[in-house]
Each structure stands twice: as C-alpha cells, then as structure tokens.
Amino acid sequence: MSLKTLILGATAMAALALPAAAAAPADNSKSLVPGYPDVVGEYIQIPGYPAAGTPKALNTASFLRLRAAADGETPKPANAVIVGLPGFSSTPAHWLYLASQLVHKAQGQTCDGAPCRIEVWVLQRRGANLADTTGLTAARARKDPKLALDYYLGAAALQPSALPGAPLKVDVPPAGSPPPAWKPLSQTDVAFMADWDFQAYAGDIDAMIGLIKQKTGNRNVFLAGHSQGGGFVANYAARLQADGKRGVDKLSGLIFLDGGPSAGTEAAPTEAHLNAYFAKVAALRAGKDRVYTDASGMLGAIAGPEAAASQSVTGVYYAFVDPAQESIFPLRTAAMTANPGDAFLRAIRLTWLARAGASFDTDPVPGGGVQMPVLQFLGEGLGYLDFKPVPGTEDQCDKTPPAPMLGPPRPGMAAAKCVPAPAQIDPAKVYGWVEGGGNGQSPLDAGKARLWMDSQAYAPARSNIKPVEVTFAESGVRTIDASDMIASNWYPSERWDFDAGFVGRYKTLKLDRDGVKLDIDKSAIAAIPVYVARQSPAPAANNPFPGVTDYTEVNKTGTYQTDAAKAVTPFDPAINAKLYFHTDFVSVDDSTPDKGRPGDPGNSAVANTLINWVLKRSKGAAATPTPKALGVVARY
Template sequence: MRSTTSRFAAAGLAAILLAGSLPADAAPAARTLPGGDAGSRVPGYPDVMAEYIQLPGGKAPGTPASLNTASFLRVRPAADGARPGPANAVIVGLPGFSSTPPHWLFLASQMVSRASKESCGNQPCRVEVWVLQRRGANLAETEALTEARRKGDPALALNHYLGADSIGPNGQVGSPTASAKWKPLTQTDLAFMADWGFETYAADVDAMIGRIRERSGARNIFLAGHSQGGGFVANYAARKRPDGRRGVEGLAGLIFLDGGPSAGVQPEPTAAELDAYFTRVSALRSGKDRVYTDANGLLGAIAGPASAASQSVTGVYYALSDPSAEAIFPLRVAGMAPAPGDDFLKTARMTWLARAGASFDTDPVPGGGVQMQILQFLGQGLGRLDFTPMPGTEDRCDRTPPPPAAGPMRALAPPPKCVPSGAMADPGRVHGWIEPGGASGPKEAGRAELWMNAQAFAPTRSNIRPVTVSFAESGRRRIDASDMVASNWYPSERWDFDAGFVGRYKTLKVDRDGVKLDVDKAAIAGVPVYVARQGFTQGVSGNPFPGVKDYTEVNKTGTWQTPEAKAISPLDPAINAAIYFHTDFVGADDSRAGQARPGEPGVSAVSGTLVDWVLKRAKGLADTPSPAALGVRARY
C-alpha cells in the first residue's frame, strides 16, 4: 500500500504540492523557456546537454529522398561545448513501439552525468547516449510548437493543431475543430511507409553508428533497447549488414531493458508462414491495409497523428505552465475505449503536475484501478493523486466491487476495488499530486515531475531543417520536425509487423519481393550482455544465447551474474528491480544517487549499475562528430 507521506527532491515543488490542491480560481504565473545553448540543458542535469540530430538514413523504396532520414537525440556532457572530446563509450538506444527519445531522457542523462564523475585515465569518463527517433516522428510538422515555445504562448500551438474553439464551456480541450490549421497526412500520402520495415530501421542505425569513429583497436559502441526496442537489439545483432558482417561484430555490448533478450522461439519460418508474411506486406503496399497506426482505443489507449499532435501540444503546456495551475487537457477523450473510472477522470480537476502523473502512473488512485489497462503494465510508479472522496460519496463506486471469494480462498483474495466515480470528485477543488517520498514514502521508482519534464523537453539545438514534400493527396507540405516530440505521430504498421516476424525465428533468410533479410541469432556470441527486467530467473538461466559467457541480469529478485561477468564488474546480489514497472527502466528517479542501493527509491537500478558495467567493458576511445560538423545550431 502506498504511503500518504511525501518528501520532495526539489524545493521548488514543495510549495506547489503542499496540501496537494489549489482553490479552483488560482492562476499561477506561466513559465518562460531559455533559448540558445541554455535551452538544450537537460532539466535537473546542468552538466548534461542534448541536441536533436538528423542524418541521411536507410533508403526505403518509394520514400522521398528528403524523408529517408535517421533522427536521434544526442545526450552528452555539457562541458564539451563545441568540441566533444573522445568518448570512452557511446550507447545507441532504441525505444519501444510508441516510445520516443523523451522516454529515455533521464536515463540517458543519468548515464552521462554518472560517467563524468568517474575517472578514465586521469580524466573524467566521457559517455554519450544517442537515442533513435521513430521515422514516423520525422513527419511531424512542428513549426507551431517551436513558435509557441519561442514566444512563451502555448495557445499558439493549441490554435494551430486543435483549433481556437476546441476549448469547451467547461474550460477543457475537446476534439480538434474545423478552425485548426493543421491536418494529418493521409494513408495515401504516406503509402511509401509500407516499406519502412526492419531493414529500413536497421539501416538507420547503421547510419548512426557510421558517424562514430572508433580508434584503432577500440571497441566501445553499445546497443541498448527498451521494450520492443530490446527485440530490435537482438535482431540487429544477428543481422548480416551490407558489408557482410553481423551486427554484433561491431558492438562492445548488448543491453536489454524490460524487453528481451530473445534468440527466437522457432528455428525458421515454414513456407506457409513466409506466404502469410508476404500477403501482409502486399496488403500494406497496395493500400488494402493502413500503413500507419491510427486507431482510437488501441489497447485501451490512443494512437495516430491526431492524438500525437494533441500530446505534443500538451507537452508545450507542460513546458510553459506553472505545474500547480489547473490543466486544460482531460485524461479521457472521445473515441477511447471505455474503462472503469472514465467518469472520474473526466470530472476530477487536476493541476498540470497531477495530470502528468495520472496520465502515466500505473495506479494513480491507489487500489482504485483508475488507469487504462495497457498502462497498468506499461506505465511507471510516479506517486498518487491527492484525492479523497467527498463526504457521503465513499460507496458511490463507478464499478461495484465483486463479493469476497468463498471458502478458504477468501484469505488469499485481494481486497475488492472501488473504482472512483465522478460523483466522488469535489467540483470546487483542483487536485494536486503527491510525489513518492524517497526512503520515507511509497516504494516507487519514478516521479511525476520527471515524466512531465521529459514530455515537455525539446532541445533548442538541432541540425534538422525544413523540407518541402509533394504528397499524393495533401499536395505540397512543409515538414519541419526540429521540435522533438514525445509521441510518434505516424507509427509504422510495417515496422511493428516486422519486429514480431523477425524476432520469432532463430534463423531467417529471405530474398523475395524486394525483401532481403539474413538473420542468425546463433551469431550472438562472445559479446557482453546486460539485462534489467521486471520478470525474474533464478541464477542466469534467463540467458538465451549459448555463446554469451559475460551475462548480467538485474530483476525483481536480485542481481545474477556469470562468473565471467562477476570477474569484470561484480554487483551486489541484493540489487533488484522489485519496485519497477515497465517504463521505470528508462525513466526512474536518480536524485538520491549514492545515498542508497540501486533499485531503492531515488536511485536508478539501471544507471546505478550500467555505467560501471559499460566502462569496464569499453576498450579504447571513439571520436564523435562536433556540432559544427553536423550543422547544429540554436533554433531560437
């Protein structure tokens, strides 16, 4: 059970959260954003800077040349300035299906910051983290987001993407209206996305790795994946590259964060399975099937350009609004699959911080079941909504709890949940958020402030320039994707399909209908592997790669290492991820680093163990490109 006590890492938030709520008519002042280089410093990490980079990527058939790009968030020491020094290690990160670089912002920053406090050859160790952006986010038209940030007026973004009249009589934002200037690109416009499959994304990673120049004898590039990105790590490592080498041959280590590792579950595809695969590819190419995900209610959530644009506007409000002001974006919108607690979340008024926490916490009203089912698994532990039912409404549940189990099972049954209803929420109160309290509070890994800041952050420094593209239905459109978004605007159906197909097999050799794949999971050998996940194995039996001897796993029961791994960087076996939910593995709080054991509240189980793991396995130095060589400049 979560404690109601709290302890705040940032004194600036203490005043916001005292008592957890505000009078309904409170109107705190808006915030302003720094420009220039200061706008690329990561919130809470003044020693870390981030830049949004784009390179020529893989060449997918039919894709306009200006859209065949690989974009990534480059996170590096702020002390670099304009001249990055040689890197001891570069970690290339791969997010999950609908995730983007902001989900990795704080893990990446923790890695860079922690490494700089270590010594490598009488110099501060230097680690960079490059987090790949999904190609669908490269199609985001973000000029109005940038303008809103530059002028400090989030309404500019709201009016452009959703319409000035999208705010209803209740002061809450509703569906986009006809007055919105922005319209999504259509499935026909983006028909070329039918070929944005595994090989396209692998070629994008090739392009990123190709800009890292390892010095003679060096081996210091690590590939890391979270969620579905973990599956990509194994697939990429097993893939034969255009130069004839397997992906694993150029890597110093593989990192799996609550996704994988897997060496496949089936030796190779049957003829019928191959035919089914190409039937699906043909349906995507012909337009019979949608090429990008655009479904309200997907797994209980929402996906596609309209919802992603709305989330991007929300991010600008997070960036520019006082966290204690009342949020104007509801947590439930039209088209979402109905779920218990909908009426409560539509009715309860919340601060921006509370909205951020309630949007992604696995259980924002403890024990109440108020969260989309998919986020009960994929979300984080971020604290709790400061809510108590109005007197006399305690039994007015949105869902009637089931009767207690009969017989001896009664003692084993969890207590029935009373899902709050809208009738329980005080209409005169703006509910605040109670952050986890470190050692004295609830045992949770994340904080709502971090989630909100990650969703809000878009570095001012970038080399991404606008391009003009002629689309089949929408005509000429100016695409400026330089304002990094926290949601994939056009999720590729082909990528999602390929991820499952390629990951299923131990060996996959295909050369048919324009698809060429050569993947052999047995090639994953002789490389260090680090795993952190919710699940658990006893000992190191979770290692699926017979040729991997240096294996480390942090899970809910403790830390397990092979003798080879322990000899290089021994970890305390008591370190565990027992309090971690899915996204905590890339977003956990690390504000108490050094004050407790990794995995305890306020100390990341991942960055607290992975920095040393990486540095002990990196060999030599690598040169990374300067901002000038990449054409980076301040956007405002």
C-alpha cells in the first residue's frame, strides 16, 4: 500500500493505526519540551476573528501553550500569562526556549507560599492553519520520517553530492518514481487571505486573552512581541476594542524583543496615504496581487508552502536522527544560486547538527560570508562549522558578487576576504559543528545549534485540532489536518505584512471604510510597565511613550531603567545584549544561568531579567482553562 493511499483525508489517522482520540492516554511525556522536562506544550486552536470570506473552519486562532508539567490535567492559577507574537514569517517554534525558560524559572520561585506559575501562549500565524500536516503526524507516530519525505517531497529531494568523485549522500531516485501526494493550495484557493488583516490578528488575540479568567482587581496578562510582533504589541495596546476600552487597559505590561517599541513615526495618514492603502487592499481582493508569499519578497526561495513543507520534513528528521550522523539533505537547493557561498553549502557534507546550525547561523564560517543576507539579518549566533580549506586551496575562493546587506554589518560579515568554494572541501569528510552558548567552544555565540535543531523538531503530542474538510475554489475538496505544529509558516499573509507596516506608521489611525474599522491612538499607552530588549546601541531614556514611567531596556551597551522601574526590579546596569543577533532574543541558550551575568553565553539576558520583571508586576492569579475544557488529547 502506498503512502498516498495511507494518507488521504480524515481516514488517515485510522489507516496509520494511530490511537483514537477517546482512547489516548493523559500521559504528557511525548509533549515535554526537550531539555525542560518540567514544561509541557500543547498546540491549541479556538474560534478566531470572523474574517470576511474565510471558511468558518479556517477562521481560527492557533497557539502553542507552554505550562508547568507538574500540574498535569489541572493547571494551577497562573501568576502571569505572557501572550507572545512571533516576528516576520515566524512561528511559535522560535519562541520555544525563551518561553520554556520562563515557565521553568517560575516554578523555582515562590508566590504566596507556593511555587509560582507562568504560562506562555504563543500565537501561530493564520497561514499555518492551511497546512496539511497529516503526513508529519504519521511520521511522528510511526517514528519514521521517510513517511513525511515521501508524502510531501518525494525522493527527488535527496540530492547527490555536488562534488566530483564524492560519495553519494543518497541513492539517485529511480526513473518513474511516484510524485509526492501533497500539493500546495493555490493563490486562487486562498483568495480570502486578502482579508487576513490587522483586525483579524487582533481579533485572534482577543479570543486568546478571553480564555484567561481574571478576578476583579487582578492584572496578570502581558503582551510580548518579537521583531514584527513588537510592532503589533504597540498597535494592539493602542486599539479601541468593542467594549470601549483600549488594549492597554486590560494588560499588565508590554514586552518588546528586538522589535519596537514605537509610538509611530507620523501623526496620522494623509488622504494620499489612505488611497494608496486601499488601492493595495483592492488589488489583493481582486487577485491582482498575491495573497501569500511564495518564493518572493525578502525571503526569496525559502518562502512559500513548498519551501516550508521541505523545512517541516527536515524538522521530523531532526526529531529522530543521531545529530552526529550525516544529513541526507543538501543545505542549499538549485534555486538558491545568487549568493556567495551557496555552491559551497550545496556541496559540503554535514552532520545533522551542523546542517541545523549552518541553516540559521548568521556566519557559519567565521568571516566567510557564506550566509544569505536575509539570514544574516534575521538569524542567530549558534557557533560555526568545523571547516578549514583543504591545504593548497586557501585562495580558491567563490567569486560570486555579494548581495546587498539588509541591515548594519556584524563583525566579519561585510568584507569576507575569501568566501569558501566547493574546491576547498574534502569530499571524504563529513563536517561537524562547534557549539556556542553555555560550555560551548564559540565564546562569541550565545545560541546553540542543538537548541535550534530541537525547536525545529518539536511538535506537541497534545492538541485539540481536528481535520476539517474545506472546498477550495481551484483545488476542490481538501482535508486539512493542521494539528502538527510546524516550525515555518506555509502560507505567509501578504495582507498581514502590509498592514503591519501601515498600522505601525501612525500615532493615531481612525478608519471605517471598505470593511476596515480601526481606532488606534498610541498616546493611550501610558501608566503601564514596558520592558525592551534589543540589538540597538540606543542611548539612555529611549522610551517613545511619554506616559510610561516604568521603563526597562536591555541593549548592546547595557541596561537602562527609569527610577520607577528600578524601584520595582533594579537590574545590574552592566547586563547587555552585545552578543545577541535577531532571533537570539527568543531562542538563546540558558544552560548555565549560574555563570557570569545575563547576556553571557549560557545565561539569557532576557529570561533572567524578564522573569522577575513579570512576577513583580503581576497582581493575584488568573484561572486558565484545563486541557479537557479545550478538548486537548494526545495525538499519538
């Protein structure tokens, strides 16, 4: 029986002999976070904002819930709930380790005579709700990642080495190999994404926060955003809600992680701005512009459903392979040929751990300039490849013209003297990885490739998401099972990305036109604690919100606090983020928090300051829903 036959529609689970939901045990062990056995993850979906045109089954809000595993099926009241917003094209997987560190650290502190409880709920982008993850779940249940490989990619994804005379990484697919069963949804299928705007995402957050029951006088909910999500935090806090209150009135604090804070750069949109905005909206709704990003924009060939499915399959392999064994996947594909170092990374033989590190590290060959500009800008400092040119090839460099940098250069990136080329590789060697982080051998890298690998591999075995049948305009009836939490957004919303920039641009924004109804006033952000951690070497007193007196900022040069902030949680002003790259702020290693000060390798500058900042600014405790109330069961 072929995998295509096995994995069809809602009958796939039964065909693969997965346990039925009603019979699934309450065992949390398969849902624990790697490295944090006291933290359990659950992938949850609830009714979301009713975006115009979207099928009801897809108008949902999904999020990763991380909480204390010791509470089992009855979570204790939370001293704080942090609702997290991922950044541009990002997912909850990027937040896995910061969130787990906070849940873990809270359990080691005392609140009202008992261990504290912090829960972290990280929103999943709506595009993930369109991902058919049946093949991923099947692979996890059977512990056989090849099931996912065959279903989504086919054997053609396994390419032989590009080096003449080198051993083949895999067998060449035989002629006539069956194509993969999965096909991506088309732009026409998901035309309704044209209305997945700021309103939709804000409405999804409303629905999430609505699950948290706060007694009168309690203030327990914090809104946190990384990168583009930081812009959303300010916009949401300033937004007028249906009950006449602004978001800031219902929150205990705002947290900005290398994104924001910003009160807007212009007072209000002009008529020309508004006309340009609605012209873009009209183009999206009419199908003249793409509604999801697919191999275009800043992310290029690593964007869109086919690229994301490939990354998801890689994540399933990460879950079951020996990190020291050789990866069967090339790090670069034929579509990635425009950057220096691409040919080198396409040819080199790597361990699975090295593949994980080199896929997202900002500079995997120190000073070599082999990483794509977008990942230099968005990536982490994870360590480096254990690579040296074969003797006699030191000058055989890659002459591909460098692509423009997307941000300010970091040491060693701007002017590589010799970008490595395939001629410098030993074809008989499988290259490994030198780790950063706590006890790592790369003192300038605060992250670890193993953490990145595990975050890409992780998907909670506990979920309430069920398969749904949807009729699409072009593809017809399709069964979508989005219950496996994916580490990349398959269908990134162009409308959301467009709205994020537009809404964040203005101090005030009032709209009631063409289905868009917004009332945003950022001057309303006042009398609320604000925490900021970012790369910027910003000067002191860089608070953009005049009414905020409790303000803390950790940046490259140190930590700045207002007097009101110091009175609640005074921090060592020498704490800094000088080693941190963009995604380090939510993913950095915290394996040796007892060594050095926050910001040193192995001692998270964010987790080890934010934990007390949050707990000291919480009032009372909030009741959070039980897994049973949300319909959460073990998937396998």
